[in-house]
Amino acid sequence: MDRRSAQSISPGDALPERPLVCDTVQLFFYNAALWNAHRIHFDAPYATEGEGYPGLVVAGPLMGDWLTQCVLEWMGEAGELVSFEFSNRRAAFVDDPLVSGGTVRSVDATTGLVSLDLHISDADGQVLTPGQAVVRLPVD
Amino acid sequence: MIPLLDDKVLSHIGKSEPPQKELATRRDIRKYSVATGQRLRKFLDGDEAPPLFHIALFWDIVPLDELLTDGLSVDPLLPEFPLKRAMAGGWNIQYHRPIYPGDELVAKRTLSNIFEKSGSKGPLIFYEITRDIHTAAGEAVLTEKMTRILR
Secondary structure, three states, rough: OOOOOOOOOOOEEEEEEEOOOOHHHHHHHHHHHHHOOOOHHOOHHHHHHHOOOOOOOOOOOOHHHHHHHHHHHHHHOOOEEEEEEEEEOOOOOOOOOOOEEEEEEEEEEOOOOOEEEEEOOOOEEEEEEEEEEEOOOOOO | OOOOOOHHOOOOOOOOOEEEEEOOOOOHHHHHHHOOOOHHHHHHHHOOOOOOOOHHHOOOOOHHHHHOOOOOOOOOOOOOOOOOOEEEEEEEEEOOOOOOOOOEEEEEEEEEEEEEEEEEOOEEEEEEEEEEEEEEEOOEEHHHHHHEEEE
């Protein structure tokens, strides 16, 4: 992994995109790890006939987690996550092809604080889960 | 516009729960890391917890007969709201230090705000829950604000 520093990046730089698909097994594991029994995540007849969704709903905080992975994998071990926010604007469903990515919004070369814009998007490029993070990178 | 939120509902602002204490174990961190598709070794090995692991660690555990038909449980921190349908939620987290296996953690939740706005398709109720997590020794770990919208 590249060593990032506040001097090695610029506003507008893209974070690597990652294709993501939540299948039934991953959705089961995620909700089991939480102990979350919300039926829209595992009971397909309930999700579709009961609540009118096109399929099992991907858990919102799982997509938030994917945004943190996008940041941490790009930032490297020398960086530090200062703050993170996301919101679940639109639902995603099991087996939907999604992608995570982001852009550097601003860099403070004195403090090393870097703000990032993040997103989970669907196959049409529509943003389902926007997010933002602030990280502290080493100052060379 | 006639206000949806009366004084009785608004009086819940500031209400908090008794602190909840949990132990972060390597096994739970590893399960969470596999479930979320982590690729960094330190997370998969459970040497450190991913940044949203606390959501799993502090998820409420309630008896089967207290689950509602949709599988959720009633949040004891919330009053009865005049709008029921939950829309998108937002999360904002300030990090102070990572969580490691063996950490004894204490979380305290407070219903920090309730307010209403008129949306394009009708009124909306917003509520905000603040969760402060620190170690049993008193070291700050993170502060989280979760906002939910009801319509």
